[in-house]
Amino acid sequence: MSESISNSERIFFEAIDLPRETRLAFIEESCGDDTELRRELELLMASHDQNEADEFILDRAVPGGTLHTATIAETAGDVIGRYKLLERIGEGGMGLVYMAEQTKGVRRRVALKIIKLGMDTRQVIARFEAERQALALFDHPNITRVLDAGSTTAGRPYFVMELVRGVGITEYVQGHELKLPDRLALFTKVCRAVHHAHQKGVIHRDLKPSNILITQYDGMPVPKVIDFGIAKAMDQQTLTEKTLFTRYASMVGTPQYMSPEQAEMTGLDIDTRADIYSLGVILYELITGSTPLEAKELKGLNALALFETLRDANIETPSLRLSRLQDETASQQDARPQIPPPISVPPARIQGGLDWIILKSIARDRRERYHSAMALAEDVERFLAGDPVEAAPPSKQYLLKTLLKKYRTAALSVFTTAILLLLAASACFVLALSNYRTNERLTQLNTQLSKTVDQLQKAEAQIRATALQDKYATAISIAFMQYDVQLEHIQMSQAAFEKPTGNQEGLTANFNTLGFGFNPDDPYPELLGLSQRKLLKSALQPIDDWLTDDCAEFEIPATMTDEDLINAGLMIEDPGYDEVDFQKAVEQRNSLAVDVRDQFFRYLLNQYRRVFGEDDPRVAEALNLLAGCLIEMGETDEAEARLRESMALGNEHNQSVARKLLQFAAQPKPRQRSESPLQ
Amino acid sequence: MNEASRDVTILLAQIESGDREASDRLFSLVYDELRELATAQMRQESVSHTLQSTALVHEAWLKLIGNRNSSDWKNRGHFFAAASQAMRRILVDAARTRQRKKRGGDLRRQELFADDLETQSDEELLALNEALEQLQQEDSIKAELVNLRYFGGFTNKQAAAQLGISTATAERYWTFARAWLRSRMSE
Numbered sequence: 001m002s003e004s005i006s007n008s009e010r011i012f013f014e015a016i017d018l019p020r021e022t023r024l025a026f027i028e029e030s031c032g033d034d035t036e037l038r039r040e041l042e043l044l045m046a047s048h049d050q051n052e053a054d055e056f057i058l059d060r061a062v063p064g065g066t067l068h069t070a071t072i073a074e075t076a077g078d079v080i081g082r083y084k085l086l087e088r089i090g091e092g093g094m095g096l097v098y099m100a101e102q103t104k105g106v107r108r109r110v111a112l113k114i115i116k117l118g119m120d121t122r123q124v125i126a127r128f129e130a131e132r133q134a135l136a137l138f139d140h141p142n143i144t145r146v147l148d149a150g151s152t153t154a155g156r157p158y159f160v161m162e163l164v165r166g167v168g169i170t171e172y173v174q175g176h177e178l179k180l181p182d183r184l185a186l187f188t189k190v191c192r193a194v195h196h197a198h199q200k201g202v203i204h205r206d207l208k209p210s211n212i213l214i215t216q217y218d219g220m221p222v223p224k225v226i227d228f229g230i231a232k233a234m235d236q237q238t239l240t241e242k243t244l245f246t247r248y249a250s251m252v253g254t255p256q257y258m259s260p261e262q263a264e265m266t267g268l269d270i271d272t273r274a275d276i277y278s279l280g281v282i283l284y285e286l287i288t289g290s291t292p293l294e295a296k297e298l299k300g301l302n303a304l305a306l307f308e309t310l311r312d313a314n315i316e317t318p319s320l321r322l323s324r325l326q327d328e329t330a331s332q333q334d335a336r337p338q339i340p341p342p343i344s345v346p347p348a349r350i351q352g353g354l355d356w357i358i359l360k361s362i363a364r365d366r367r368e369r370y371h372s373a374m375a376l377a378e379d380v381e382r383f384l385a386g387d388p389v390e391a392a393p394p395s396k397q398y399l400l401k402t403l404l405k406k407y408r409t410a411a412l413s414v415f416t417t418a419i420l421l422l423l424a425a426s427a428c429f430v431l432a433l434s435n436y437r438t439n440e441r442l443t444q445l446n447t448q449l450s451k452t453v454d455q456l457q458k459a460e461a462q463i464r465a466t467a468l469q470d471k472y473a474t475a476i477s478i479a480f481m482q483y484d485v486q487l488e489h490i491q492m493s494q495a496a497f498e499k500p501t502g503n504q505e506g507l508t509a510n511f512n513t514l515g516f517g518f519n520p521d522d523p524y525p526e527l528l529g530l531s532q533r534k535l536l537k538s539a540l541q542p543i544d545d546w547l548t549d550d551c552a553e554f555e556i557p558a559t560m561t562d563e564d565l566i567n568a569g570l571m572i573e574d575p576g577y578d579e580v581d582f583q584k585a586v587e588q589r590n591s592l593a594v595d596v597r598d599q600f601f602r603y604l605l606n607q608y609r610r611v612f613g614e615d616d617p618r619v620a621e622a623l624n625l626l627a628g629c630l631i632e633m634g635e636t637d638e639a640e641a642r643l644r645e646s647m648a649l650g651n652e653h654n655q656s657v658a659r660k661l662l663q664f665a666a667q668p669k670p671r672q673r674s675e676s677p678l679q
Numbered sequence: 680m681n682e683a684s685r686d687v688t689i690l691l692a693q694i695e696s697g698d699r700e701a702s703d704r705l706f707s708l709v710y711d712e713l714r715e716l717a718t719a720q721m722r723q724e725s726v727s728h729t730l731q732s733t734a735l736v737h738e739a740w741l742k743l744i745g746n747r748n749s750s751d752w753k754n755r756g757h758f759f760a761a762a763s764q765a766m767r768r769i770l771v772d773a774a775r776t777r778q779r780k781k782r783g784g785d786l787r788r789q790e791l792f793a794d795d796l797e798t799q800s801d802e803e804l805l806a807l808n809e810a811l812e813q814l815q816q817e818d819s820i821k822a823e824l825v826n827l828r829y830f831g832g833f834t835n836k837q838a839a840a841q842l843g844i845s846t847a848t849a850e851r852y853w854t855f856a857r858a859w860l861r862s863r864m865s866e
Binding site for chain 2: 005006012013016040043044045046048050051056057058
């Protein structure tokens with residue numbers, strides 16, 4: 001390196017790290033009285049600014065590197081074989097498409113695609129003929145058949161297809177502003193068509209939006225997959241010079257949809273899963289309006305770099321991409337007019353389910369993809385129906401959440417069940433902590449928790465099986481059946497604490513499944529040292545999240561904070577718990593429907609009796625609460641009986657509450673739901 | 680294995696062992712190959728079609744080396760480095776030919792590219808070529824970096840590996856070289 005350039009380079013880099021307005025002063029200072037150096041740096045700085053501001057020759061593709069060869073040979077009016085060209089209707093990466101009329105045999109209009117890349121026409125046609133039988137077996141409303149192939153007088157191959165008037169699928173869904181479910185429904189049709197072809201042994205190899213045309217029949221969008229058999233015919237088994245070049249060049253066209261194994265160009269081992277990959281990319285684009293790797297990222301890469309990028313690049317999940325694009329669109333209105341606006345769906349809606357479906361489809365390792373296009377379609381349909389998707393990682397929380405969303409009305413009861421189970425489990429756990437602080441005995445809790453998890457799953461299965469969208473009461477009764485079973489388990493496990501065995505890992509796993517969030521590496525003494533509050537908070541957090549979601553669905557104010565839930569949980573365990581907080585928690589309960597509260601307080605009563613004994617003052621509190629509910633429901637007889645039970649047990653406060661309630665119970669009319677007797 | 684292919688393999692081994700002359704021989708071999716490929720494409724094609732120089736380079740690689748040694752990045756690097764030089768030469772020659780023709784000095788149809796390329800970018804390319812030659816004198820590693828990235832289609836990472844510098848350094852060199860070349864071209 002010459003000395004002058006190393007000098008100017010040093011100052012150059014120091015200068016560009018400075019704020020723009022101070023750069024010239026810095027240069028002046030650095031150069032001292034070396035005016036030549038100073039002139040040089042000012043020039044470099046100006047050029048650097050220009051480079052930042054506009055395009056320099058080095059930012060473009062090699063200008064002379066694109067070689068334009070001679071002009072198009074065929075025009076409208078020309079006759080090719082049995083076909084007369086009528087008008088040019090499209091131009092793709094591989095060739096030009098004409099509308100043509102068949103002049104011999106059946107008179108019909110067809111689409112005729114003339115391949116423009118240089119390749120060995122004889123081989124192309126031979127390969128097409130080899131696959132022709134399989135293609136002839138296609139009988140699917142969403143696949144456009146390739147009818148014929150031949151060679152033009154200029155020696156280029158052409159393909160004749162059924163004529164489809166339509167636009168590419170991405171253009172269609174954006175132009176018609178299709179909603180998410182409609183987009184997905186359209187997509188599953190495409191998957192089924194591709195599956196049909198796969199069953200006939202034909203791989204498309206070049207699925208992309210421009211090969212999936214949408215036409216309208218009776219106002220309904222109908223997809224037509226075109227070009228089946230063409231990519232294969234144009235591919236080659238033997239790596240000859242011409243075809244290799246062609247392959248590379250055609251690859252340069254739309255690498256975004258190409259699977260990594262295709263980009264690797266070994267070319268010998270492409271199977272149906274390459275199509276699954278392309279379908280996954282298309283689904284990604286249908287939702288976010290962009291492909292996982294955008295064209296600009298892949299532009300100009302050489303083959304090796306392209307393969308490396310497809311293999312190694314980090315893929316943004318669709319929901320993240322969507323939320324980023326939505327933010328961008330919102331913030332810079334017309335800044336990117338060429339990019340269609342992203343679908344207006346909250347990204348959270350595709351998070352989980354649809355994210356997983358897409359990521360599974362575009363897995364780099366094809367063994368991780370769906371085994372068939374049908375399996376992909378079915379998973380998308382599961383998502384549409386609100387069922388858990390197959391692509392999901394095996395997490396019980398996800399399953400529960402999906403079910404909660406699906407069976408909205410029943411969901412609240414699932415929530416109730418879950419609370420009950422968790423309260424029971426935590427009560428049990430806390431009992432275990434206080435009574436038996438040894439490692440071996442703690443692990444006994446594992447048995448019980450395993451069963452809790454089992455019960456949660458069974459409850460979920462039953463709710464799902466009965467599909468009680470509006471049969472709230474039935475759902476609750478199922479929940480309570482589960483609860484009874486659960487109580488038995490608690491009793492059983494309490495007994496089991498006496499017998500030591502050890503299964504720390506299983507215990508931790510079960511806690512984590514229930515949302516306790518333990519670190520399996522924590523030593524058990526620390527685990528034991530977790531405060532009750534923290535334990536309950538972590539246990540109840542997911543439930544509270546669901547509640548917030550589902551309350552919105554039910555139009556119930558989500559007044560129960562996690563603090564309240566914790567209070568509710570703590571009242572069971574802590575004899576000295578502050579009564580004001582207790583009342584507050586109970587009041588929050590009043591935002592739930594009266595029948596839910598009725599069930600809840602019955603649970604509470606049973607639980608208190610079991611945990612604290614028949615004659616504990618807290619049993620009186622529960623009796624009062626239940627009685628309040630009963631009065632609200634008009635069940636004054638039972639209310640009265642409960643209150644008398646309470647009077648016999650309670651401390652002064654409880655007795656005075658009971659007395660007041662008795663007055664309410666004695667009144668002839670049931671009170672309105674909104675006026676709780678406790679308020 | 681054909682003759683050219685065997686030669687390339689031997690040459691790559693020689694370059695690896697430090698034989699500087701082998702680089703020149705590799706260059707001329709790759710140059711011939713690229714020209715032949717491009718010309719062949721021209722003859723076969725009667726349709727409008729865009730070829731990318733990086734595609735041509737890749738094609739030459741496949742023809743001369745094929746999939747043998749394809750995992751050997753060093754060989755690949757030497758080859759593509761030679762190919763970027765060759766591509767630059769071809770492009771510059773083509774641009775000069777067109778310029779000459781434009782000035783009316785030679786109305787006979789020249790060889791490859793003569794008719795079809797837009798001449799607008801020719802002046803720019805020739806200016807870049809001159810500036811690059813100048814940079815080669817002053818700071819050869821930066822000039823080589825530009826060759827690899829621009830004419831060879833190398834990514835920054837690949838070019839850095841070929842030149843034996845870090846990617847961060849390569850990125851800095853690139854920033855500087857761009858400013859430097861632009862300042863020389865606008866003079």
